Amino acid sequence: MTKALPIVVGVDGSEPSLRAVDWAADEAALRGLPLRLVYASLWERYEGTSLADDVGKPDEQVLAEDVVDSAARRARRRRPDLDVSVDVLPEEPEYALVRESRLATALVLGTRGRGGLTEMLLGSVSLTVAAHADCPVIVLRGSHDDRAAAGTRGRVVVGVGEDGKDSPAVRFAADEARRRGVPLEAVRAWRCPAYETTDHPLMSGEPARLHEERAVEALDTAVADVPADVELHRHTVEGHARRVLLDAAADAGLLVVGAKRRDVTFGLQLGRVAHAVLHHATCPVAVVPHRV
Known part of the structure; x- marks a missing residue:
């Protein structure tokens, strides 16, 4: 065994x-x-x-x-x-x-x-x-109550990146939410690059809408395998990912982010988003590795 x-x-x-x-x-x-x-x-x-x-x-x-x-x-x-x-x-x-x-x-x-x-x-x-x-x-970031227990009120927030359907971070977050009996909030940030904006009245908002639609599709793909017994909330938010996640997790019980691991022995391999939330989150942060 x-x-x-x-x-x-x-x-x-x-x-x-x-x-x-x-x-x-x-x-x-x-x-x-x-x-x-x-x-x-x-x-x-x-x-x-x-x-x-x-x-x-x-x-x-x-x-x-x-x-x-x-x-x-x-x-x-x-x-x-x-x-x-x-x-x-x-x-x-x-x-x-x-x-x-x-x-x-x-x-x-x-x-x-x-x-x-x-x-x-x-x-x-x-x-x-x-x-x-x-x-x-x-x-353990933030002024939390040092508890990770069933019935804990704080929800679990997971940042959805580019991992696709088989996301280790989403799996980990869903498992944490299920064990604690709290909702899972999946968040995908998106931005419309400045060079895609236009002042033409008939084109106003079109590039932004396309970026948001792609964000919704990516989010739906990432959470497709979340168990049915987990209360799931999905959000796409325009803005920098680090700021979007920090705002979303302001009163959460746990924030989960992914970190890509490459087969090299140097560098932090953490990513700007994970680095930012580790420094500034007001709740515990889970960094879940993903081998690429």
Whole structure:
């Protein structure tokens, strides 16, 4: 029997990471999956091996073990029946969490941890992992209530791009909406390029209408396989995709966007829309990879 892949959470003792533990515990319970808590840090680079010889363990490793044990107790208090495991890894958190994503159903992160600069809108770890992970990455943006549970009132919003009918982002969003018992709002942004506009009174509005019709067709194609038991709302909106999605998700429980993954080892591979909503959304954001 194949073992179920866990929900993985990156923890470091910061308040954002503890909020991520709460959210991930709910998500794991919703899906009937185990929860895995991971602390990753290169403490050996800074403390050296001599300290480990003197006291048994580097101070940072002792701290890391305390952090994951405390997070595990928190998750079990929230969800007593949850299968929770922990791990402490002596390596850069970005690399460790991207590797963890290969054997995870989803990966949950806070906006930034103890090392985040105050002027950053999103921590470098969260941004890098969202850009390279093999599984969906949920970053806990906004002043939400740290809940991902059945009966949660906030709807799920998904941005519909160019993936076509078999969209991983739409599938993920529909599954989240169904499990929570909330509506799914599928949004497709469209724009009429300036060079297609005309001042002729008989042609006024014609190019815009054609672009909107194409947007409606693309949206209908993308949501064609959404299960019938999911309450579905469709919207096409004129404007920049990032602004349209941020407005649509202003009071949502979750915003879902896709991110194309190409077979290269450099660059963020995130896209401008995903990058923008990760920095500015007022609700949790799920970035769902799509191999091309």
